[in-house]
Amino acid sequence: MKNKKVQPRRRDSLALLLSPSLRFWTGMALIPGFFMIESLKVKVPLVLFFALLAYLAGKKIRFLYFFFLIGSITFFHLLTPVGRILMEIGPIKVTSGALLTGLTKGLSLCGLVFLSLFSVTPDLKLPGKLGGLLARTFYYFEEILNGRKRISPRDFIGSLDLVLLELFPPEGMDDPPQREVIEFRGSRLVSTLYVLLLFISVWGSYFWFTLMS
Known part of the structure; x- marks a missing residue:
């Protein structure tokens, strides 16, 4: 059997500016805050932001897979009706509570995958x-x-x-x-801005909506 040509690996742009340990520990610190955010208005932009960082980290994002993941989780939650009935599709009653819970859990799982993709590196x-x-x-x-x-x-x-x-x-x-050695050219300023941006995006959003609710 002939070997197939190996696809070239995308370059990890974040590795040029950030150390692997900083990315790892920052990502670990974001997990509790991200899971505690229940508002879809906040969670959706955060998931897209995490996907962008994963792309910059050289990861291949297969959005069809994640859409299927969110859809399947939401579907199984709809099998247990909770809250106001929005519509009926055959024997399935689409309720507001089940729909919200399914979408929140599906987005949380996708966000966690994206977060791990840009936070954890082989180096x-x-x-x-x-x-x-x-x-x-x-x-x-x-x-x-x-x-x-x-x-x-x-x-x-x-x-x-x-x-x-x-x-x-x-x-x-x-x-x-x-592996290919990527020359680290980061600075303390860039590292500080990276940590502040992520902490404000996740923990800042959590505390803001907690106080406003």
């Missing part, structure tokens, strides 16, 4: 053996996702085996393959 180095294991796990996960287009449905086992052999050769399995 992340956490202290200790657990940190090293976690960093390698993130690397292998990203590489498997990057190799999905090389996996052929006609020869699923064989093509998947080739992708895994590239990641886990018989020798040297303990160390991940060498």
Whole structure:
């Protein structure tokens, strides 16, 4: 079987300006605030903002997949009617409470995925053996996702085996393959602005709507 040409990886533009550890810990600090935001007027712009940052981080955004994810979560919530009935589609009663809950949970899950995509990088180095294991796990996960287009449905086992052999050769399995080294040219000012922008967008929005409600 002939090997398919590997698609070139998009460049992580954020890595030029921000350190991996700053991106990671900032992302972790945003998760509680993002989940506590219940207003769709706030959550939708935040999800789109996170998607933009994930794109700048060199990730491929497949919006059709995320639309399907939000739609499926919302559909299953509609099976349990809650609140005022908006319309009836056959045996399904579309209620305001179920629709709002489904959309909120679907957007929350998508936002969490986008947040992890731009916050976690394979270059992340956490202290200790657990940190090293976690960093390698993130690397292998990203590489498997990057190799999905090389996996052929006609020869699923064989093509998947080739992708895994590239990641886990018989020798040297303990160390991940060498990646392109991106020269870090960030500054304290850029890092501070990045943290402030994200904290104001998430935590600022949460406290503002909490006080206004």
